[in-house]
Amino acid sequence: MNREKIENMDKQLTIALVAHDRRKADMVEWAVFNADMLSKHKLICTGTTGGLIQKAFEEKGVEAEIVCMNSGPLGGDAEIAALVVRKQINLAVFLIDDLNAQPHEADIQMLLRQCRVHNVPIACNRYSADLMITSSLWDDEDYVPSEPRYIKFDR
Numbered sequence: 001m002n003r004e005k006i007e008n009m010d011k012q013l014t015i016a017l018v019a020h021d022r023r024k025a026d027m028v029e030w031a032v033f034n035a036d037m038l039s040k041h042k043l044i045c046t047g048t049t050g051g052l053i054q055k056a057f058e059e060k061g062v063e064a065e066i067v068c069m070n071s072g073p074l075g076g077d078a079e080i081a082a083l084v085v086r087k088q089i090n091l092a093v094f095l096i097d098d099l100n101a102q103p104h105e106a107d108i109q110m111l112l113r114q115c116r117v118h119n120v121p122i123a124c125n126r127y128s129a130d131l132m133i134t135s136s137l138w139d140d141e142d143y144v145p146s147e148p149r150y151i152k153f154d155r
């Protein structure tokens, strides 16, 4: 697989990593598998997710820049959504627990919505995340993601 693409990029991306409790094992496994790539970029995480990734990276001797925001239910998703609005996130991986209700559903929807509004790629499962981090578009200097256009639609 062409993992070097994003790994050998000149530019540093800011990547948001967020996982619900029952998806954290998945997130840590994915992050460790992609540690060589992720460690070259800046990682912004919700509190508990970031702490677990940090611990797993330390155990593997991986050095990475990991910024932990608040825990999700205490506003971590909202803080990351604010960074999305300010165009400070290039890519988000958000492993959502779709089988259990979350107390901060409003914040979760806000993060998803702001990624859609601001055209930030967001992967909600590992397959999507793998596709996104191996995309050749990251290297394509001619490619500029176009802003979403909202037009009034009269019926």
Ligand SMILES: O=C(CO)COP(=O)(O)O
Pocket: 018, 019, 020, 021, 045, 046, 047, 048, 049, 050, 070, 071, 072, 073, 076, 077, 108
């Ligand atoms: O709840 C979350 C995302 O909605 C994740 O938060 P934590 O990483 O702090 O558990």
